Amino acid sequence: MAAQRLDKIIASMGRWSRREVKDLIRQGRVTVDGVPARSAEEKADPEQAVIAVNGELLNWRRYTWVMLNKPAGYLSATEDGRGATVLDLLPQDLQRQGLFPVGRLDKDTEGLLLLTNEGGLAHELLSPKKHVDKEYYVRVAGRLTEADSAAFAAGLHLDDGLVCQPAELRILTSGEESEARVILREGKFHQIKRMLAYLGKPVLYLERVRMGNLLLDPVLERGAYRLLTKEEWQALAKLTEETRKPRNFNKKESDFLLKKEKTSCNPTK
Incomplete structure (x- = not known):
């Protein structure tokens, strides 16, 4: 993967803002491959470099996939003035990663709901042409x-x-x-x-x-969540036949996808 600015890599994890990352680097609390980072502009390959903050290794991932056991009473939206959304069930570091629901469940419907910031695969899973069960x-x-x-x-x-x-x-x-x-x-x-x-x-x-081939984890209590494993993500990806170039949707695109889904063939009931 192409090298990226160090502050961008760390901030993408959702735990710190870009400004906070710059402060951490200035304080010598960030290391790359065991060596203190020199500046926020320093570049690294997030898939290869060993990056640590305060001695804690970062588990960087290009895209985030979350399995949520949705309880009744929450709206499947990124934000909504009518009440609490499924994002309110997640910690702040995940909320800051631009996640959006892969399809909708009604406010009173419970169970398996995926959230992600990988727009390409999410769009294909929702596509009526794919016929995902x-x-x-x-x-x-x-x-x-x-x-x-x-x-x-x-x-x-x-x-x-x-x-x-x-x-x-x-x-x-x-x-x-x-x-x-x-x-x-x-x-x-x-x-x-x-x-x-x-x-x-x-x-x-x-x-x-x-x-598709992803079952609701029986260990997850209602309202609980966990990250998908690499194997689960790969199994979802195999459901689509065409070669895909994953991309993130920005907030405007994510909101459009959710709005479009309400009037077309996407997993809503």
């Missing part, structure tokens, strides 16, 4: 039947004009309240809720449990 656990009012599963498999044409591609409805229990797994290969706005309401089985609870 999204799996949900759902509890509804009313008795689910094999006829409902067949309707999902055939593809529904809703009264509001929404045309849904074939999907899977795997019934787990059936009674006054029923449970099922739903697998979509698209994700239009409120899609699962709209599909089941059309069948007369309103959704009582909804949780996303899988996206």
